[in-house]
Amino acid sequence: MERAVFFEGGKKAFWHTTSHIMAHAVKRLYPDVKLAIGPATDTGFYYDFDTATPLTMEDLKKIEKEMKRIIKEGLKLEKFSLPRAEALELMKDEPYKIELINELPEDEEITFYKQGDFVDLCAGPHLEKVSEVKAYKLLSVTGAYWRGSEKNKMLQRIYGVSFVNQEDLEAHLTALEEAKKRDHNKLGRELELFTTSEYIGQGLPILMPKGARVIQVLQRFVEDEEERRGYQLTRTPMMAKSDLYKISGHWNHYRDGMFIMGNEDDKEVFALRPMTCPFQFQAYLTKMHSYRDLPIRYNETATLFRNEASGEMHGLIRIRQFTLAEGHIVCTPAQLEEEFKGCVDLAVFMLTTLGLDEDVSYRFSKWDANNREKYIGDPDEWESVQNTMREILDHLGIDYKEADGEAAFYGPKLDIQIRNVHGKEDTLITIQIDFQLAERFEMEYTDADGTKKFPYILHRSSLGCYERTLALLIEKYAGAFPTWLAPVQVKVMPISEKHFDYAKSVENALKAQGIRLENDTRNEKIGYKIREAQKQKIPYMLVVGDKEEEDGTVAVRSRKEGELGAIALDAFIEKISREIKTKAR
RNA sequence: GCUGUUGUAGCUCAGUCGGCAGAGCACUUCCUUGGUAAGGAAGAGGUCGGCAGUUCGAAUCUGCUCAACAGCUCCA
Numbered sequence: 001m002e003r004a005v006f007f008e009g010g011k012k013a014f015w016h017t018t019s020h021i022m023a024h025a026v027k028r029l030y031p032d033v034k035l036a037i038g039p040a041t042d043t044g045f046y047y048d049f050d051t052a053t054p055l056t057m058e059d060l061k062k063i064e065k066e067m068k069r070i071i072k073e074g075l076k077l078e079k080f081s082l083p084r085a086e087a088l089e090l091m092k093d094e095p096y097k098i099e100l101i102n103e104l105p106e107d108e109e110i111t112f113y114k115q116g117d118f119v120d121l122c123a124g125p126h127l128e129k130v131s132e133v134k135a136y137k138l139l140s141v142t143g144a145y146w147r148g149s150e151k152n153k154m155l156q157r158i159y160g161v162s163f164v165n166q167e168d169l170e171a172h173l174t175a176l177e178e179a180k181k182r183d184h185n186k187l188g189r190e191l192e193l194f195t196t197s198e199y200i201g202q203g204l205p206i207l208m209p210k211g212a213r214v215i216q217v218l219q220r221f222v223e224d225e226e227e228r229r230g231y232q233l234t235r236t237p238m239m240a241k242s243d244l245y246k247i248s249g250h251w252n253h254y255r256d257g258m259f260i261m262g263n264e265d266d267k268e269v270f271a272l273r274p275m276t277c278p279f280q281f282q283a284y285l286t287k288m289h290s291y292r293d294l295p296i297r298y299n300e301t302a303t304l305f306r307n308e309a310s311g312e313m314h315g316l317i318r319i320r321q322f323t324l325a326e327g328h329i330v331c332t333p334a335q336l337e338e339e340f341k342g343c344v345d346l347a348v349f350m351l352t353t354l355g356l357d358e359d360v361s362y363r364f365s366k367w368d369a370n371n372r373e374k375y376i377g378d379p380d381e382w383e384s385v386q387n388t389m390r391e392i393l394d395h396l397g398i399d400y401k402e403a404d405g406e407a408a409f410y411g412p413k414l415d416i417q418i419r420n421v422h423g424k425e426d427t428l429i430t431i432q433i434d435f436q437l438a439e440r441f442e443m444e445y446t447d448a449d450g451t452k453k454f455p456y457i458l459h460r461s462s463l464g465c466y467e468r469t470l471a472l473l474i475e476k477y478a479g480a481f482p483t484w485l486a487p488v489q490v491k492v493m494p495i496s497e498k499h500f501d502y503a504k505s506v507e508n509a510l511k512a513q514g515i516r517l518e519n520d521t522r523n524e525k526i527g528y529k530i531r532e533a534q535k536q537k538i539p540y541m542l543v544v545g546d547k548e549e550e551d552g553t554v555a556v557r558s559r560k561e562g563e564l565g566a567i568a569l570d571a572f573i574e575k576i577s578r579e580i581k582t583k584a585r
Numbered sequence: 586g587c588u589g590u591u592g593u594a595g596c597u598c599a600g601u602c603g604g605c606a607g608a609g610c611a612c613u614u615c616c617u618u619g620g621u622a623a624g625g626a627a628g629a630g631g632u633c634g635g636c637a638g639u640u641c642g643a644a645u646c647u648g649c650u651c652a653a654c655a656g657c658u659c660c661a
Contacts, residue, residue, distance in 0.1 A: 046656095054588065054589065055589085056589080056590090057589090057590080139655095140589085140590095140655060140656070141588085141589065141590095141655095141656090142588060142589060142590095142655065142656035142657065143587060143588025143589065143656070143657055144587095144588080144656070144657045144658090145587075145588095145657055145658065148657075148658070149658080150586075150587070150657080150658045150659085154587055154588055154657075155588090155657095156588075156589085157588085157656070157657075159655095159656080185653090185654085189596095190596085196652085196653085197652095198634070198635090198651060198652045198653090201651095201652090202651090202652070202653090256659095257659090257660080275661095304661080306660080306661080308659080308660075309586045309587090309658080309659065309660095310586065311586060311587070311588095311656090311657085311658085311659095312586085312658080312659060312660070313653095314654090317661090318659095318660070318661085319661095322661070324661065406660095415661090422655080422656095424656095426660080426661075427660075427661055428661080429661085430661065461661075464661060465661050467661095468661065493621090495618080495619060495620055496618040496619055496620095497618065498618070523617085523618080524619095524623090524624090525617095525618090525619055525620090525623085525624065526619065526620055526621060527619090527620085527621060527622060527623070527624095528622080528623055528624085529621090529622095530621050530622055531621095531622035531623055532622085532623090533622090534622055535622085541621080543620070543621065545619085545620060546620090547620085555620080555621080557621065563621070
């Protein structure tokens with residue numbers, strides 16, 4: 001993207017103009033199509049159309065050709081504005097534009113851009129003439145709801161991208177192809193980290209030995225670190241009676257997302273847990289607590305179940321059963337800031353260790369005051385807690401953006417967001433302030449003055465859910481995990497059968513140090529074994545033949561450093577052990 | 586859930602007009618015993634995603650369904 005040279009006015013104007021050219025072409029080819037909206041995005045542009053029949057990839061080719069003609073015509077873009085009545089008259093055949101005009105504030109200027117016989121309601125800015133757009137590509141056509149609401153009609157959205165020259169376009173398309181090669185959903189299967197089965201179902205991945213190994217390493221790392229930071233591990237049930245969720249509010253506010261067993265007529269209805277909070281709360285409730293006991297930090301490696309809609313699943317990123325590095329902190333108001341900071345510190349520590357710290361962004365997820373039925377609790381309290389949270393975030397010096405309507409139903413969140421190879425943003429880690437559930441569950445503590453009070457509860461994760469984190473690590477490292485995470489750290493490769501015994505002794509020496517390895521004793525040439533180990537992105541290959549056997553060495557080939565030559569076995573073990581211990585990247 | 590695309594061997598993919606199910610890699614066996622990204626030969630491997638329908642005959646046409654992919658909505 002950096003390579004592209006854009007017309008003055010920025011790439012947004014450039015792309016926005018391209019979207020007008022596309023809409024112009026669509027109108028010429030399909031006059032009955034109604035125009036919705038067509039903005040520039042961070043990575044290109046799109047336009048939404050209301051069409052009688054869905055558009056196909058064939059249509060996109062036709063539209064691209066028509067765009068070429070329009071660009072050749074060298075039309076100028078002219079801006080003009082109209083009084084409301086005339087604007088409505090001009091757009092009388094465009095119901096979506098009329099809806100937009102009617103919603104503009106009274107005093108707002110209603111502006112249009114015109115290029116030849118094509119006019120669009122638009123605030124601009126735009127390029128001066130369409131011929132500035134030298135290279136473009138329509139990438140995909142998909143459905144998109146009018147105004148982003150599933151209650152509205154589904155429109156046809158065409159995505160595209162454009163540049164000032166063909167070279168930049170080619171480079172961009174190549175970069176998109178390269179990104180796809182890192183796609184965890186493809187790479188993760190190729191590297192035998194996970195698979196899926198249509199007999200098991202959507203959103204229910206099978207973690208293969210290698211994928212399960214990576215997650216085991218991560219899990220041990222998380223649990224050890226959390227123990228060090230004063231957490232106490234719980235293991236709570238994966239299902240509960242509906243009674244529990246009725247108290248927590250999940251029954252009313254999260255029911256669509258839950259797997260419920262049985263129906264209302266049954267004496268007892270059970271549901272798989274979508275969250276761990278009410279379960280860990282039961283642990284707190286086993287006895288009376290003094291303010292002196294707080295904060296109490298519970299953690300759990302918690303498998304959760306959420307009934308995602310069928311179209312929402314994606315690889316290991318959105319699934320129906322996943323395991324969260326979960327935890328809840330019960331604390332006093334005075335401890336809230338300190339505990340919150342502790343959660344952020346832990347999350348940042350995890351991200352830094354994994355090498356993901358530079359790839360995340362922070363989102364302060366607030367409630368939507370206009371959509372109160374989605375949340376529980378008092379509006380004033382919401383505002384007050386959100387203000388407290390904003391103060392804490394400001395004290396932390398985090399660069400965050402605020403987002404309305406993204407809060408949990410019981411409180412505001414700090415979401416640590418990350419983008420996948422397709423540019424789609426997902427929450428990796430979340431830290432939430434809950435000022436409501438303690439009261440619902442009657443979780444009290446006795447304060448210094450002898451009165452009973454309700455604590456704050458922090459719902460937090462330290463590195464998110466293991467499956468999603470694994471997915472993003474696959475994409476981050478293109479499958480070439482740092483040695484400490486690699487499912488297979490070393491491949492021992494005897495040159496021929498003569499060296500199998502020595503290879504076995506190397507294997508045993510490494511295994512004794514807890515190093516994960518495979519010993520390739522297949523009847524293949526060394527070049528073949530190396531090629532395969534390279535494709536599997538194994539950090540270290542140890543070639544052993546006559547020379548090595550004689551000297552007690554291994555010929556090391558490092559994924560990162562290339563050929564290192566013959567090294568004494570002990571020296572290699574020391575080298576790799578240090579690398580693993582320091583979690584080097 | 587919605588819109589679109591796609592499902593043929595473990596993987597990547599051919600398969601024309603409805604007429605015997607194909608290739609490369611991987612796998613097995615044998616030969617080869619080797620020095621840093623594919624040694625050679627032979628063999629085995631298929632409910633053509635599934636279920637119905639049309640037809641003398643379906644991988645191919647139709648319907649339903651399951652799954653995967655991109656997006657929308659939703660979300661860790």
